[in-house]
Amino acid sequence: MSDQNRADFIIDVLIREFGELMALDPAAFRRKFRKMAASPFAFYRGSASLFYADQAGAYRDDSFLDERTSRVWIHGDLHAENFGTYMNSSGVLVFNVNDFDEAYVGPFIWDLKRFSASVALIGYSKALSDDVISGLVTAFANGYLAELRAIAAGGDDAIGSITLDTADGVLRRVLQEARLNTRVDLLAGQTTIDDYERRFSLGDGVYEVDEATAATVVGAFQRYLPTLPEHGAPVSTNIKDIKLRKGVGIGSAGLPSYNLLLEGNTQALENDVIIYMKQAQVPAVARWIDDERVRSYFKHQGHRTAESQRALQAHADPWLGYTELGGVGQLVAEVSPYAADLDWADVNEPDELAGVVTDLGRAVARMHSVADDESSHDLVDFSTEEAIVAEVDRDEKGFVALLVDFAHRYGDQAREDHQDFVDLFRNGRLPGL
Secondary structure (H helix, E strand, O other): HHHHHHHHHHHHHHHHHHHHHHHHHHHHHHHHHHHHHHHHHHHHHOOOOHHHHOOOOOOOOOOOOOOOOOOEEEEEOOOOOOOEEOOOOOEEEEEOOOOOOOOEEEEEHHHHHHHHHHHHHHHOOOOHHHHHHHHHHHHHHHHHHHHHHHOOOOOOOOOOOEEEOOOOHHHHHHHHHHOOOOOHHHHHEEEEEEEEEEEEOOOEEEEEOHHHHHHHHHHHHHHHHHOOOOOOOOOOOOEEEEEEEEOOHHHHOOOEEEEEEOOOOOOOHHHOEEEEEEEEEOHHHHHOOHHHHHHHHOOOOOHHHHHHHHHHHHOOOOOOEEEEEEEEEEEEEOOOOOEEEEEEOOOOOOHHHHHHHHHHHHHHHHHHHHHOOOOOOOOOOOOOHHHHHHOOOOHHHHHHHHHHHHHHHHHHHHHHHHHHHHHHHHHHOOOOO
């Protein structure tokens, strides 16, 4: 594809993916695109739609895919910065994959390719050699396969969840830092006390809602409550305050999100809980998967996101649920004080990086293995770990080599695409901005 054709292709993909939202809130997308312009990795994070258009087109490769391995519940946006900590429903701090907005059912290897290319981009930004980057992708693949094989063999040798009891090195440090967080600090940063009662603070990106809007949000909240598991968090129905939030994250540009302040399990103000109600969108990968069984499984995109997270994340957030607001699907979850992301700026030496990506490979294997015939979901009705292992065992060296080669090729492509994107954006070639 010529440089001009590639630039036109980027425009077409971005407009198809974001065009309607861009028309509704062009300012939000100018902010989003300026964040994406900051670096090749930031561009890669925000352009999952381009990645999947390539997987279905110029970079199509059906190696290691059969009827079953093409129907695995996948994360959908598995890059190196979508990992972090959360407090699970058992009260245990876990380091795992996070942000399931793009989750769907599709080819398992698309998750691995997307992560591998992100490793190449991070490695390049740290001035690591191609050989070192190849070693990191290989370490990720080996960690993934070792854990997946252990799970398929019965789980006795599987590492399992990454917790304070099992983690070491960088990931243990992230968990320890998350453990220092408190609900009091979270509330202090987002709320204030007014006349002896807690209310949200107004600030950048936080807006008042009128009475009519508040009433519709309260109605949506009531419809959310029955979607929670019976053994989930004790949810108070006393809503103290509601605010609109905009501009949250690269992936949420133009999407309204409401924060609700709930009274906690006692009248003590430090027990109050913040949840968010966020409009969910069609995942980028879904545009390239023609499977009516998958499409019809979900009531709406909020249902898809919540069910995907429950399927892929063992012991998910007990506040996780879904609802509809104005006929549009919404994801509902807690704004957790115990969420902490892995900061790649603190991980620079090859040995340390290799340890981290190996652990992340194990986490991805566990994620892929959870949502199958042994789960409470019936969308994927076979053992995913057994199906993937069977395919990979036909040519394990070829499998690892495929991921390494793709990481380098698509890392190069993403850097070129980033430069094209910056030139398109700054020269006014993205319509509506």
